[in-house]
Amino acid sequence: MSQSYAAPGQLWLLPQSEQEVLGFDYRRVLEVVERTYRAVDTSGPNSPVKTIIDDPDDHSLSYSMVAKDVASDTVCFKAVYEFDPARTRDGYRFHSFIFIADDTTGAPIALMDVVKLGPLRSSATSALFARAACPDARSALVVGTGVQGQMALPMLLAALPELDRLQVFGTYADGLRAVQNSVDGREVTIADDLRKAVGEADIVIGASGLSVTETVQREWMKPGALAVLLGYGVHDVFHGADYRIATNITQMHITCGKLRAADGSLPPVDAELPDILLGRAPARRNPDDVVFAYNSGMAVTDAALGRYIADLALAAGRGNRVDFW
Known part of the structure:
Protein backbone atom coordinates (compact mmCIF):
# COMPACT_ATOMS: atom_id res chain seq x y z
CA MET A 1 0.00 0.00 0.00
CA SER A 2 1.41 3.39 -1.00
CA GLN A 3 -0.12 5.23 1.96
CA SER A 4 1.90 5.35 5.17
CA TYR A 5 0.60 3.61 8.25
CA ALA A 6 2.73 5.77 10.56
CA ALA A 7 5.65 8.15 10.39
CA PRO A 8 9.13 6.88 11.31
CA GLY A 9 9.40 6.54 15.07
CA GLN A 10 5.63 6.32 15.50
CA LEU A 11 3.38 3.36 16.33
CA TRP A 12 -0.18 3.20 15.01
CA LEU A 13 -2.65 2.00 17.62
CA LEU A 14 -5.93 0.34 16.61
CA PRO A 15 -7.96 -0.35 19.76
CA GLN A 16 -11.32 -2.10 19.74
CA SER A 17 -13.24 1.19 19.55
CA GLU A 18 -11.47 2.14 16.31
CA GLN A 19 -12.28 -1.22 14.71
CA GLU A 20 -15.96 -1.42 15.68
CA VAL A 21 -16.88 1.26 13.11
CA LEU A 22 -15.27 -0.57 10.20
CA GLY A 23 -17.56 -2.43 7.81
CA PHE A 24 -16.35 -6.01 7.55
CA ASP A 25 -17.35 -7.90 4.42
CA TYR A 26 -17.68 -11.50 5.63
CA ARG A 27 -17.23 -12.88 2.12
CA ARG A 28 -13.99 -10.94 1.79
CA VAL A 29 -12.87 -12.21 5.21
CA LEU A 30 -13.50 -15.77 4.02
CA GLU A 31 -11.44 -15.10 0.89
CA VAL A 32 -8.52 -13.75 2.92
CA VAL A 33 -8.55 -16.67 5.35
CA GLU A 34 -8.94 -19.29 2.63
CA ARG A 35 -6.12 -17.78 0.60
CA THR A 36 -3.92 -17.85 3.68
CA TYR A 37 -4.59 -21.51 4.44
CA ARG A 38 -3.96 -22.45 0.83
CA ALA A 39 -0.55 -20.77 1.01
CA VAL A 40 0.46 -22.46 4.27
CA ASP A 41 1.26 -25.69 2.45
CA THR A 42 3.87 -24.13 0.17
CA SER A 43 5.16 -21.18 2.18
CA GLY A 44 7.50 -23.06 4.50
CA PRO A 45 7.62 -22.78 8.30
CA ASN A 46 5.80 -19.44 8.52
CA SER A 47 3.38 -20.33 11.31
CA PRO A 48 5.10 -22.03 14.28
CA VAL A 49 2.96 -23.59 16.98
CA LYS A 50 1.84 -21.71 20.07
CA THR A 51 3.89 -21.23 23.21
CA ILE A 52 1.49 -21.85 26.10
CA ILE A 53 1.35 -21.46 29.86
CA ASP A 54 -1.79 -23.29 30.99
CA ASP A 55 -2.24 -23.52 34.77
CA PRO A 56 -3.79 -26.90 35.69
CA ASP A 57 -6.32 -25.28 38.04
CA ASP A 58 -7.58 -22.91 35.30
CA HIS A 59 -6.17 -19.96 37.22
CA SER A 60 -4.99 -18.37 33.98
CA LEU A 61 -4.06 -19.12 30.39
CA SER A 62 -1.32 -17.38 28.44
CA TYR A 63 0.07 -17.96 24.98
CA SER A 64 2.00 -16.29 22.20
CA MET A 65 2.42 -16.86 18.47
CA VAL A 66 4.42 -15.50 15.57
CA ALA A 67 3.65 -15.92 11.87
CA LYS A 68 4.14 -14.52 8.40
CA ASP A 69 1.46 -14.24 5.72
CA VAL A 70 3.41 -14.60 2.48
CA ALA A 71 0.58 -13.27 0.30
CA SER A 72 0.70 -9.82 1.93
CA ASP A 73 4.27 -10.01 3.32
CA THR A 74 2.91 -9.27 6.77
CA VAL A 75 4.59 -10.50 9.96
CA CYS A 76 2.48 -10.90 13.10
CA PHE A 77 3.36 -11.22 16.78
CA LYS A 78 0.39 -12.16 18.97
CA ALA A 79 0.02 -12.37 22.76
CA VAL A 80 -3.00 -13.54 24.78
CA TYR A 81 -3.65 -13.52 28.52
CA GLU A 82 -6.81 -14.88 30.14
CA PHE A 83 -7.39 -14.70 33.87
CA ASP A 84 -9.93 -17.13 35.34
CA PRO A 85 -10.75 -18.70 31.94
CA ALA A 86 -13.24 -21.09 33.55
CA ARG A 87 -15.16 -18.15 35.05
CA THR A 88 -15.06 -19.82 38.46
CA ARG A 89 -13.95 -16.80 40.47
CA ASP A 90 -16.24 -14.15 38.97
CA GLY A 91 -13.16 -12.26 37.91
CA TYR A 92 -12.65 -13.17 34.26
CA ARG A 93 -10.22 -10.96 32.34
CA PHE A 94 -9.11 -11.22 28.72
CA HIS A 95 -6.29 -9.17 27.20
CA SER A 96 -4.77 -9.72 23.79
CA PHE A 97 -3.07 -7.82 21.01
CA ILE A 98 -1.13 -8.34 17.82
CA PHE A 99 1.74 -6.34 16.40
CA ILE A 100 2.02 -6.48 12.61
CA ALA A 101 4.84 -5.28 10.38
CA ASP A 102 5.47 -5.03 6.63
CA ASP A 103 8.17 -7.53 5.70
CA THR A 104 8.92 -5.81 2.40
CA THR A 105 9.81 -2.42 3.89
CA MET A 112 -4.07 -3.93 17.35
CA ASP A 113 -6.61 -5.21 19.83
CA VAL A 114 -7.94 -8.61 18.68
CA VAL A 115 -11.45 -8.61 20.17
CA LYS A 116 -12.80 -8.31 16.63
CA LEU A 117 -10.01 -10.00 14.69
CA GLY A 118 -10.00 -13.25 16.71
CA PRO A 119 -13.67 -14.13 16.21
CA LEU A 120 -13.44 -13.14 12.54
CA ARG A 121 -10.62 -15.53 11.72
CA SER A 122 -11.93 -18.33 13.95
CA SER A 123 -15.47 -18.15 12.56
CA ALA A 124 -14.10 -17.98 9.02
CA THR A 125 -12.13 -21.16 9.69
CA SER A 126 -15.27 -22.88 11.00
CA ALA A 127 -17.14 -21.80 7.88
CA LEU A 128 -14.41 -23.19 5.63
CA PHE A 129 -14.60 -26.52 7.48
CA ALA A 130 -18.39 -26.49 7.04
CA ARG A 131 -18.32 -25.66 3.34
CA ALA A 132 -15.79 -28.42 2.69
CA ALA A 133 -17.42 -31.14 4.80
CA CYS A 134 -21.12 -30.22 4.35
CA PRO A 135 -21.48 -28.24 1.10
CA ASP A 136 -25.19 -29.12 0.84
CA ALA A 137 -26.03 -28.31 4.46
CA ARG A 138 -29.36 -26.63 5.16
CA SER A 139 -29.37 -26.42 8.97
CA ALA A 140 -26.89 -25.18 11.57
CA LEU A 141 -26.81 -25.06 15.36
CA VAL A 142 -24.53 -22.84 17.44
CA VAL A 143 -23.89 -23.97 21.02
CA GLY A 144 -22.74 -20.94 22.99
CA THR A 145 -23.61 -17.25 22.84
CA GLY A 146 -20.37 -15.40 23.55
CA VAL A 147 -18.40 -13.37 21.02
CA GLN A 148 -17.49 -16.48 19.01
CA GLY A 149 -21.09 -17.72 19.03
CA GLN A 150 -22.36 -14.35 17.86
CA MET A 151 -19.99 -14.35 14.88
CA ALA A 152 -20.54 -17.98 13.85
CA LEU A 153 -23.85 -17.74 11.97
CA PRO A 154 -23.08 -14.65 9.85
CA MET A 155 -19.84 -16.27 8.69
CA LEU A 156 -21.55 -19.62 8.03
CA LEU A 157 -24.12 -17.84 5.88
CA ALA A 158 -21.35 -16.10 3.93
CA ALA A 159 -19.94 -19.53 3.11
CA LEU A 160 -23.24 -21.42 2.79
CA PRO A 161 -26.02 -18.97 1.83
CA GLU A 162 -28.49 -21.84 1.27
CA LEU A 163 -28.72 -22.55 5.00
CA ASP A 164 -32.39 -22.09 5.88
CA ARG A 165 -32.68 -23.35 9.46
CA LEU A 166 -30.59 -21.64 12.13
CA GLN A 167 -30.66 -22.51 15.82
CA VAL A 168 -28.81 -21.39 18.93
CA PHE A 169 -28.50 -23.05 22.33
CA GLY A 170 -27.30 -21.21 25.41
CA THR A 171 -28.09 -20.07 28.92
CA TYR A 172 -27.66 -16.29 28.81
CA ALA A 173 -30.63 -14.25 27.61
CA ASP A 174 -28.54 -11.33 26.36
CA GLY A 175 -26.26 -13.67 24.43
CA LEU A 176 -29.18 -15.50 22.87
CA ARG A 177 -30.66 -12.20 21.68
CA ALA A 178 -27.28 -11.14 20.29
CA VAL A 179 -27.01 -14.33 18.24
CA GLN A 180 -30.57 -13.85 16.97
CA ASN A 181 -29.72 -10.28 15.95
CA SER A 182 -26.45 -11.25 14.29
CA VAL A 183 -28.06 -12.17 10.95
CA ASP A 184 -30.28 -9.54 9.37
CA GLY A 185 -33.50 -10.80 7.85
CA ARG A 186 -33.02 -14.39 8.99
CA GLU A 187 -34.83 -16.20 11.80
CA VAL A 188 -32.71 -17.83 14.48
CA THR A 189 -34.61 -20.22 16.74
CA ILE A 190 -33.64 -20.63 20.37
CA ALA A 191 -33.35 -24.35 21.11
CA ASP A 192 -34.54 -25.51 24.52
CA ASP A 193 -33.74 -29.20 23.96
CA LEU A 194 -30.08 -29.61 23.01
CA ARG A 195 -30.35 -33.26 22.06
CA LYS A 196 -33.27 -32.62 19.71
CA ALA A 197 -31.56 -29.59 18.14
CA VAL A 198 -28.35 -31.54 17.54
CA GLY A 199 -30.26 -34.36 15.88
CA GLU A 200 -31.76 -31.91 13.39
CA ALA A 201 -28.56 -30.03 12.49
CA ASP A 202 -26.21 -30.63 9.58
CA ILE A 203 -23.59 -28.39 11.22
CA VAL A 204 -23.00 -28.01 14.96
CA ILE A 205 -20.63 -25.28 16.16
CA GLY A 206 -19.31 -25.74 19.71
CA ALA A 207 -18.61 -22.16 20.80
CA SER A 208 -19.27 -22.37 24.54
CA GLY A 209 -16.81 -21.27 27.20
CA LEU A 210 -15.10 -23.39 29.84
CA SER A 211 -18.14 -22.99 32.08
CA VAL A 212 -20.37 -24.93 29.64
CA THR A 213 -23.10 -26.86 31.51
CA GLU A 214 -24.43 -29.18 28.77
CA THR A 215 -22.40 -30.73 25.98
CA VAL A 216 -23.21 -32.42 22.69
CA GLN A 217 -22.92 -36.20 22.64
CA ARG A 218 -21.72 -38.21 19.65
CA GLU A 219 -24.84 -40.40 19.67
CA TRP A 220 -27.02 -37.32 19.15
CA MET A 221 -25.40 -36.40 15.82
CA LYS A 222 -27.25 -37.39 12.70
CA PRO A 223 -25.45 -39.27 9.88
CA GLY A 224 -23.44 -36.95 7.67
CA ALA A 225 -23.32 -34.11 10.20
CA LEU A 226 -20.29 -32.00 11.15
CA ALA A 227 -19.27 -30.85 14.63
CA VAL A 228 -16.77 -27.97 14.79
CA LEU A 229 -14.97 -27.33 18.06
CA LEU A 230 -14.47 -23.57 18.25
CA GLY A 231 -14.46 -23.32 22.03
CA TYR A 232 -16.19 -25.98 24.11
CA GLY A 233 -19.44 -27.95 23.93
CA VAL A 234 -18.79 -30.76 21.43
CA HIS A 235 -15.82 -32.58 23.01
CA ASP A 236 -17.57 -35.97 23.17
CA VAL A 237 -17.91 -36.08 19.40
CA PHE A 238 -14.14 -36.09 18.94
CA HIS A 239 -13.48 -39.64 20.14
CA GLY A 240 -16.55 -41.13 18.49
CA ALA A 241 -16.38 -39.37 15.12
CA ASP A 242 -16.01 -41.34 11.90
CA TYR A 243 -13.59 -38.80 10.42
CA ARG A 244 -11.51 -36.06 12.05
CA ILE A 245 -10.02 -32.92 10.53
CA ALA A 246 -8.00 -30.05 11.99
CA THR A 247 -6.39 -26.81 10.99
CA ASN A 248 -2.98 -28.15 12.04
CA ILE A 249 -2.35 -31.51 13.72
CA THR A 250 0.88 -30.48 15.48
CA GLN A 251 -0.75 -27.43 16.98
CA MET A 252 -3.81 -29.47 17.97
CA HIS A 253 -1.64 -31.83 20.00
CA ILE A 254 -0.32 -28.84 21.95
CA THR A 255 -3.66 -27.13 22.57
CA CYS A 256 -6.14 -29.98 22.97
CA GLY A 257 -5.38 -31.09 26.51
CA LYS A 258 -9.04 -31.26 27.52
CA LEU A 259 -9.79 -33.57 24.59
CA ARG A 260 -7.49 -36.34 25.73
CA ALA A 261 -8.90 -39.61 27.04
CA ALA A 262 -8.31 -40.66 30.64
CA ASP A 263 -5.10 -42.43 29.60
CA GLY A 264 -3.88 -39.31 27.77
CA SER A 265 -4.45 -40.72 24.29
CA LEU A 266 -5.90 -39.04 21.22
CA PRO A 267 -7.48 -40.71 18.18
CA PRO A 268 -5.80 -40.04 14.82
CA VAL A 269 -6.67 -37.00 12.75
CA ASP A 270 -7.41 -37.80 9.11
CA ALA A 271 -6.74 -34.52 7.30
CA GLU A 272 -5.69 -30.89 7.73
CA LEU A 273 -7.63 -27.92 6.40
CA PRO A 274 -4.92 -26.60 4.03
CA ASP A 275 -4.73 -30.00 2.28
CA ILE A 276 -8.52 -30.16 2.09
CA LEU A 277 -8.74 -26.71 0.49
CA LEU A 278 -6.01 -27.65 -1.99
CA GLY A 279 -7.83 -30.86 -2.95
CA ARG A 280 -5.11 -33.10 -1.55
CA ALA A 281 -7.28 -34.71 1.12
CA PRO A 282 -11.03 -35.25 1.45
CA ALA A 283 -13.15 -33.50 4.08
CA ARG A 284 -14.92 -36.84 4.74
CA ARG A 285 -14.70 -40.42 3.52
CA ASN A 286 -18.38 -41.29 3.23
CA PRO A 287 -21.61 -39.28 2.99
CA ASP A 288 -22.84 -40.67 6.32
CA ASP A 289 -19.65 -39.95 8.24
CA VAL A 290 -20.01 -37.87 11.38
CA VAL A 291 -17.09 -35.48 10.99
CA PHE A 292 -15.32 -33.66 13.80
CA ALA A 293 -13.29 -30.51 13.03
CA TYR A 294 -10.77 -29.08 15.49
CA ASN A 295 -10.57 -25.33 14.93
CA SER A 296 -7.48 -24.13 16.77
CA GLY A 297 -6.77 -21.17 14.52
CA MET A 298 -3.33 -20.34 13.16
CA ALA A 299 -1.44 -17.10 13.66
CA VAL A 300 -0.84 -16.82 9.92
CA THR A 301 -4.54 -15.95 9.59
CA ASP A 302 -4.11 -13.28 12.28
CA ALA A 303 -1.37 -11.75 10.16
CA ALA A 304 -3.49 -11.78 7.00
CA LEU A 305 -6.65 -10.45 8.66
CA GLY A 306 -4.64 -7.96 10.67
CA ARG A 307 -3.40 -6.49 7.39
CA TYR A 308 -6.95 -6.51 5.99
CA ILE A 309 -8.30 -4.65 9.04
CA ALA A 310 -5.37 -2.22 9.05
CA ASP A 311 -6.02 -1.33 5.42
CA LEU A 312 -9.72 -0.77 6.15
CA ALA A 313 -8.82 1.42 9.12
CA LEU A 314 -6.26 3.39 7.10
CA ALA A 315 -8.82 4.10 4.38
CA ALA A 316 -11.34 5.20 7.04
CA GLY A 317 -8.86 7.45 8.83
CA ARG A 318 -9.11 5.51 12.09
CA GLY A 319 -6.57 4.81 14.82
CA ASN A 320 -4.13 6.86 16.87
CA ARG A 321 -0.43 7.40 16.23
CA VAL A 322 1.96 7.84 19.11
CA ASP A 323 5.67 8.58 19.29
CA PHE A 324 7.14 5.27 20.35
CA TRP A 325 10.64 4.62 19.05
Whole structure:
Protein backbone atom coordinates (compact mmCIF):
# COMPACT_ATOMS: atom_id res chain seq x y z
CA MET A 1 0.00 0.00 0.00
CA SER A 2 1.41 3.39 -1.00
CA GLN A 3 -0.12 5.23 1.96
CA SER A 4 1.90 5.35 5.17
CA TYR A 5 0.60 3.61 8.25
CA ALA A 6 2.73 5.77 10.56
CA ALA A 7 5.65 8.15 10.39
CA PRO A 8 9.13 6.88 11.31
CA GLY A 9 9.40 6.54 15.07
CA GLN A 10 5.63 6.32 15.50
CA LEU A 11 3.38 3.36 16.33
CA TRP A 12 -0.18 3.20 15.01
CA LEU A 13 -2.65 2.00 17.62
CA LEU A 14 -5.93 0.34 16.61
CA PRO A 15 -7.96 -0.35 19.76
CA GLN A 16 -11.32 -2.10 19.74
CA SER A 17 -13.24 1.19 19.55
CA GLU A 18 -11.47 2.14 16.31
CA GLN A 19 -12.28 -1.22 14.71
CA GLU A 20 -15.96 -1.42 15.68
CA VAL A 21 -16.88 1.26 13.11
CA LEU A 22 -15.27 -0.57 10.20
CA GLY A 23 -17.56 -2.43 7.81
CA PHE A 24 -16.35 -6.01 7.55
CA ASP A 25 -17.35 -7.90 4.42
CA TYR A 26 -17.68 -11.50 5.63
CA ARG A 27 -17.23 -12.88 2.12
CA ARG A 28 -13.99 -10.94 1.79
CA VAL A 29 -12.87 -12.21 5.21
CA LEU A 30 -13.50 -15.77 4.02
CA GLU A 31 -11.44 -15.10 0.89
CA VAL A 32 -8.52 -13.75 2.92
CA VAL A 33 -8.55 -16.67 5.35
CA GLU A 34 -8.94 -19.29 2.63
CA ARG A 35 -6.12 -17.78 0.60
CA THR A 36 -3.92 -17.85 3.68
CA TYR A 37 -4.59 -21.51 4.44
CA ARG A 38 -3.96 -22.45 0.83
CA ALA A 39 -0.55 -20.77 1.01
CA VAL A 40 0.46 -22.46 4.27
CA ASP A 41 1.26 -25.69 2.45
CA THR A 42 3.87 -24.13 0.17
CA SER A 43 5.16 -21.18 2.18
CA GLY A 44 7.50 -23.06 4.50
CA PRO A 45 7.62 -22.78 8.30
CA ASN A 46 5.80 -19.44 8.52
CA SER A 47 3.38 -20.33 11.31
CA PRO A 48 5.10 -22.03 14.28
CA VAL A 49 2.96 -23.59 16.98
CA LYS A 50 1.84 -21.71 20.07
CA THR A 51 3.89 -21.23 23.21
CA ILE A 52 1.49 -21.85 26.10
CA ILE A 53 1.35 -21.46 29.86
CA ASP A 54 -1.79 -23.29 30.99
CA ASP A 55 -2.24 -23.52 34.77
CA PRO A 56 -3.79 -26.90 35.69
CA ASP A 57 -6.32 -25.28 38.04
CA ASP A 58 -7.58 -22.91 35.30
CA HIS A 59 -6.17 -19.96 37.22
CA SER A 60 -4.99 -18.37 33.98
CA LEU A 61 -4.06 -19.12 30.39
CA SER A 62 -1.32 -17.38 28.44
CA TYR A 63 0.07 -17.96 24.98
CA SER A 64 2.00 -16.29 22.20
CA MET A 65 2.42 -16.86 18.47
CA VAL A 66 4.42 -15.50 15.57
CA ALA A 67 3.65 -15.92 11.87
CA LYS A 68 4.14 -14.52 8.40
CA ASP A 69 1.46 -14.24 5.72
CA VAL A 70 3.41 -14.60 2.48
CA ALA A 71 0.58 -13.27 0.30
CA SER A 72 0.70 -9.82 1.93
CA ASP A 73 4.27 -10.01 3.32
CA THR A 74 2.91 -9.27 6.77
CA VAL A 75 4.59 -10.50 9.96
CA CYS A 76 2.48 -10.90 13.10
CA PHE A 77 3.36 -11.22 16.78
CA LYS A 78 0.39 -12.16 18.97
CA ALA A 79 0.02 -12.37 22.76
CA VAL A 80 -3.00 -13.54 24.78
CA TYR A 81 -3.65 -13.52 28.52
CA GLU A 82 -6.81 -14.88 30.14
CA PHE A 83 -7.39 -14.70 33.87
CA ASP A 84 -9.93 -17.13 35.34
CA PRO A 85 -10.75 -18.70 31.94
CA ALA A 86 -13.24 -21.09 33.55
CA ARG A 87 -15.16 -18.15 35.05
CA THR A 88 -15.06 -19.82 38.46
CA ARG A 89 -13.95 -16.80 40.47
CA ASP A 90 -16.24 -14.15 38.97
CA GLY A 91 -13.16 -12.26 37.91
CA TYR A 92 -12.65 -13.17 34.26
CA ARG A 93 -10.22 -10.96 32.34
CA PHE A 94 -9.11 -11.22 28.72
CA HIS A 95 -6.29 -9.17 27.20
CA SER A 96 -4.77 -9.72 23.79
CA PHE A 97 -3.07 -7.82 21.01
CA ILE A 98 -1.13 -8.34 17.82
CA PHE A 99 1.74 -6.34 16.40
CA ILE A 100 2.02 -6.48 12.61
CA ALA A 101 4.84 -5.28 10.38
CA ASP A 102 5.47 -5.03 6.63
CA ASP A 103 8.17 -7.53 5.70
CA THR A 104 8.92 -5.81 2.40
CA THR A 105 9.81 -2.42 3.89
CA GLY A 106 10.65 -3.35 7.48
CA ALA A 107 8.16 -0.73 8.72
CA PRO A 108 5.74 -1.40 11.58
CA ILE A 109 2.08 -1.35 10.59
CA ALA A 110 0.03 -1.35 13.78
CA LEU A 111 -0.53 -2.58 17.31
CA MET A 112 -4.07 -3.93 17.35
CA ASP A 113 -6.61 -5.21 19.83
CA VAL A 114 -7.94 -8.61 18.68
CA VAL A 115 -11.45 -8.61 20.17
CA LYS A 116 -12.80 -8.31 16.63
CA LEU A 117 -10.01 -10.00 14.69
CA GLY A 118 -10.00 -13.25 16.71
CA PRO A 119 -13.67 -14.13 16.21
CA LEU A 120 -13.44 -13.14 12.54
CA ARG A 121 -10.62 -15.53 11.72
CA SER A 122 -11.93 -18.33 13.95
CA SER A 123 -15.47 -18.15 12.56
CA ALA A 124 -14.10 -17.98 9.02
CA THR A 125 -12.13 -21.16 9.69
CA SER A 126 -15.27 -22.88 11.00
CA ALA A 127 -17.14 -21.80 7.88
CA LEU A 128 -14.41 -23.19 5.63
CA PHE A 129 -14.60 -26.52 7.48
CA ALA A 130 -18.39 -26.49 7.04
CA ARG A 131 -18.32 -25.66 3.34
CA ALA A 132 -15.79 -28.42 2.69
CA ALA A 133 -17.42 -31.14 4.80
CA CYS A 134 -21.12 -30.22 4.35
CA PRO A 135 -21.48 -28.24 1.10
CA ASP A 136 -25.19 -29.12 0.84
CA ALA A 137 -26.03 -28.31 4.46
CA ARG A 138 -29.36 -26.63 5.16
CA SER A 139 -29.37 -26.42 8.97
CA ALA A 140 -26.89 -25.18 11.57
CA LEU A 141 -26.81 -25.06 15.36
CA VAL A 142 -24.53 -22.84 17.44
CA VAL A 143 -23.89 -23.97 21.02
CA GLY A 144 -22.74 -20.94 22.99
CA THR A 145 -23.61 -17.25 22.84
CA GLY A 146 -20.37 -15.40 23.55
CA VAL A 147 -18.40 -13.37 21.02
CA GLN A 148 -17.49 -16.48 19.01
CA GLY A 149 -21.09 -17.72 19.03
CA GLN A 150 -22.36 -14.35 17.86
CA MET A 151 -19.99 -14.35 14.88
CA ALA A 152 -20.54 -17.98 13.85
CA LEU A 153 -23.85 -17.74 11.97
CA PRO A 154 -23.08 -14.65 9.85
CA MET A 155 -19.84 -16.27 8.69
CA LEU A 156 -21.55 -19.62 8.03
CA LEU A 157 -24.12 -17.84 5.88
CA ALA A 158 -21.35 -16.10 3.93
CA ALA A 159 -19.94 -19.53 3.11
CA LEU A 160 -23.24 -21.42 2.79
CA PRO A 161 -26.02 -18.97 1.83
CA GLU A 162 -28.49 -21.84 1.27
CA LEU A 163 -28.72 -22.55 5.00
CA ASP A 164 -32.39 -22.09 5.88
CA ARG A 165 -32.68 -23.35 9.46
CA LEU A 166 -30.59 -21.64 12.13
CA GLN A 167 -30.66 -22.51 15.82
CA VAL A 168 -28.81 -21.39 18.93
CA PHE A 169 -28.50 -23.05 22.33
CA GLY A 170 -27.30 -21.21 25.41
CA THR A 171 -28.09 -20.07 28.92
CA TYR A 172 -27.66 -16.29 28.81
CA ALA A 173 -30.63 -14.25 27.61
CA ASP A 174 -28.54 -11.33 26.36
CA GLY A 175 -26.26 -13.67 24.43
CA LEU A 176 -29.18 -15.50 22.87
CA ARG A 177 -30.66 -12.20 21.68
CA ALA A 178 -27.28 -11.14 20.29
CA VAL A 179 -27.01 -14.33 18.24
CA GLN A 180 -30.57 -13.85 16.97
CA ASN A 181 -29.72 -10.28 15.95
CA SER A 182 -26.45 -11.25 14.29
CA VAL A 183 -28.06 -12.17 10.95
CA ASP A 184 -30.28 -9.54 9.37
CA GLY A 185 -33.50 -10.80 7.85
CA ARG A 186 -33.02 -14.39 8.99
CA GLU A 187 -34.83 -16.20 11.80
CA VAL A 188 -32.71 -17.83 14.48
CA THR A 189 -34.61 -20.22 16.74
CA ILE A 190 -33.64 -20.63 20.37
CA ALA A 191 -33.35 -24.35 21.11
CA ASP A 192 -34.54 -25.51 24.52
CA ASP A 193 -33.74 -29.20 23.96
CA LEU A 194 -30.08 -29.61 23.01
CA ARG A 195 -30.35 -33.26 22.06
CA LYS A 196 -33.27 -32.62 19.71
CA ALA A 197 -31.56 -29.59 18.14
CA VAL A 198 -28.35 -31.54 17.54
CA GLY A 199 -30.26 -34.36 15.88
CA GLU A 200 -31.76 -31.91 13.39
CA ALA A 201 -28.56 -30.03 12.49
CA ASP A 202 -26.21 -30.63 9.58
CA ILE A 203 -23.59 -28.39 11.22
CA VAL A 204 -23.00 -28.01 14.96
CA ILE A 205 -20.63 -25.28 16.16
CA GLY A 206 -19.31 -25.74 19.71
CA ALA A 207 -18.61 -22.16 20.80
CA SER A 208 -19.27 -22.37 24.54
CA GLY A 209 -16.81 -21.27 27.20
CA LEU A 210 -15.10 -23.39 29.84
CA SER A 211 -18.14 -22.99 32.08
CA VAL A 212 -20.37 -24.93 29.64
CA THR A 213 -23.10 -26.86 31.51
CA GLU A 214 -24.43 -29.18 28.77
CA THR A 215 -22.40 -30.73 25.98
CA VAL A 216 -23.21 -32.42 22.69
CA GLN A 217 -22.92 -36.20 22.64
CA ARG A 218 -21.72 -38.21 19.65
CA GLU A 219 -24.84 -40.40 19.67
CA TRP A 220 -27.02 -37.32 19.15
CA MET A 221 -25.40 -36.40 15.82
CA LYS A 222 -27.25 -37.39 12.70
CA PRO A 223 -25.45 -39.27 9.88
CA GLY A 224 -23.44 -36.95 7.67
CA ALA A 225 -23.32 -34.11 10.20
CA LEU A 226 -20.29 -32.00 11.15
CA ALA A 227 -19.27 -30.85 14.63
CA VAL A 228 -16.77 -27.97 14.79
CA LEU A 229 -14.97 -27.33 18.06
CA LEU A 230 -14.47 -23.57 18.25
CA GLY A 231 -14.46 -23.32 22.03
CA TYR A 232 -16.19 -25.98 24.11
CA GLY A 233 -19.44 -27.95 23.93
CA VAL A 234 -18.79 -30.76 21.43
CA HIS A 235 -15.82 -32.58 23.01
CA ASP A 236 -17.57 -35.97 23.17
CA VAL A 237 -17.91 -36.08 19.40
CA PHE A 238 -14.14 -36.09 18.94
CA HIS A 239 -13.48 -39.64 20.14
CA GLY A 240 -16.55 -41.13 18.49
CA ALA A 241 -16.38 -39.37 15.12
CA ASP A 242 -16.01 -41.34 11.90
CA TYR A 243 -13.59 -38.80 10.42
CA ARG A 244 -11.51 -36.06 12.05
CA ILE A 245 -10.02 -32.92 10.53
CA ALA A 246 -8.00 -30.05 11.99
CA THR A 247 -6.39 -26.81 10.99
CA ASN A 248 -2.98 -28.15 12.04
CA ILE A 249 -2.35 -31.51 13.72
CA THR A 250 0.88 -30.48 15.48
CA GLN A 251 -0.75 -27.43 16.98
CA MET A 252 -3.81 -29.47 17.97
CA HIS A 253 -1.64 -31.83 20.00
CA ILE A 254 -0.32 -28.84 21.95
CA THR A 255 -3.66 -27.13 22.57
CA CYS A 256 -6.14 -29.98 22.97
CA GLY A 257 -5.38 -31.09 26.51
CA LYS A 258 -9.04 -31.26 27.52
CA LEU A 259 -9.79 -33.57 24.59
CA ARG A 260 -7.49 -36.34 25.73
CA ALA A 261 -8.90 -39.61 27.04
CA ALA A 262 -8.31 -40.66 30.64
CA ASP A 263 -5.10 -42.43 29.60
CA GLY A 264 -3.88 -39.31 27.77
CA SER A 265 -4.45 -40.72 24.29
CA LEU A 266 -5.90 -39.04 21.22
CA PRO A 267 -7.48 -40.71 18.18
CA PRO A 268 -5.80 -40.04 14.82
CA VAL A 269 -6.67 -37.00 12.75
CA ASP A 270 -7.41 -37.80 9.11
CA ALA A 271 -6.74 -34.52 7.30
CA GLU A 272 -5.69 -30.89 7.73
CA LEU A 273 -7.63 -27.92 6.40
CA PRO A 274 -4.92 -26.60 4.03
CA ASP A 275 -4.73 -30.00 2.28
CA ILE A 276 -8.52 -30.16 2.09
CA LEU A 277 -8.74 -26.71 0.49
CA LEU A 278 -6.01 -27.65 -1.99
CA GLY A 279 -7.83 -30.86 -2.95
CA ARG A 280 -5.11 -33.10 -1.55
CA ALA A 281 -7.28 -34.71 1.12
CA PRO A 282 -11.03 -35.25 1.45
CA ALA A 283 -13.15 -33.50 4.08
CA ARG A 284 -14.92 -36.84 4.74
CA ARG A 285 -14.70 -40.42 3.52
CA ASN A 286 -18.38 -41.29 3.23
CA PRO A 287 -21.61 -39.28 2.99
CA ASP A 288 -22.84 -40.67 6.32
CA ASP A 289 -19.65 -39.95 8.24
CA VAL A 290 -20.01 -37.87 11.38
CA VAL A 291 -17.09 -35.48 10.99
CA PHE A 292 -15.32 -33.66 13.80
CA ALA A 293 -13.29 -30.51 13.03
CA TYR A 294 -10.77 -29.08 15.49
CA ASN A 295 -10.57 -25.33 14.93
CA SER A 296 -7.48 -24.13 16.77
CA GLY A 297 -6.77 -21.17 14.52
CA MET A 298 -3.33 -20.34 13.16
CA ALA A 299 -1.44 -17.10 13.66
CA VAL A 300 -0.84 -16.82 9.92
CA THR A 301 -4.54 -15.95 9.59
CA ASP A 302 -4.11 -13.28 12.28
CA ALA A 303 -1.37 -11.75 10.16
CA ALA A 304 -3.49 -11.78 7.00
CA LEU A 305 -6.65 -10.45 8.66
CA GLY A 306 -4.64 -7.96 10.67
CA ARG A 307 -3.40 -6.49 7.39
CA TYR A 308 -6.95 -6.51 5.99
CA ILE A 309 -8.30 -4.65 9.04
CA ALA A 310 -5.37 -2.22 9.05
CA ASP A 311 -6.02 -1.33 5.42
CA LEU A 312 -9.72 -0.77 6.15
CA ALA A 313 -8.82 1.42 9.12
CA LEU A 314 -6.26 3.39 7.10
CA ALA A 315 -8.82 4.10 4.38
CA ALA A 316 -11.34 5.20 7.04
CA GLY A 317 -8.86 7.45 8.83
CA ARG A 318 -9.11 5.51 12.09
CA GLY A 319 -6.57 4.81 14.82
CA ASN A 320 -4.13 6.86 16.87
CA ARG A 321 -0.43 7.40 16.23
CA VAL A 322 1.96 7.84 19.11
CA ASP A 323 5.67 8.58 19.29
CA PHE A 324 7.14 5.27 20.35
CA TRP A 325 10.64 4.62 19.05
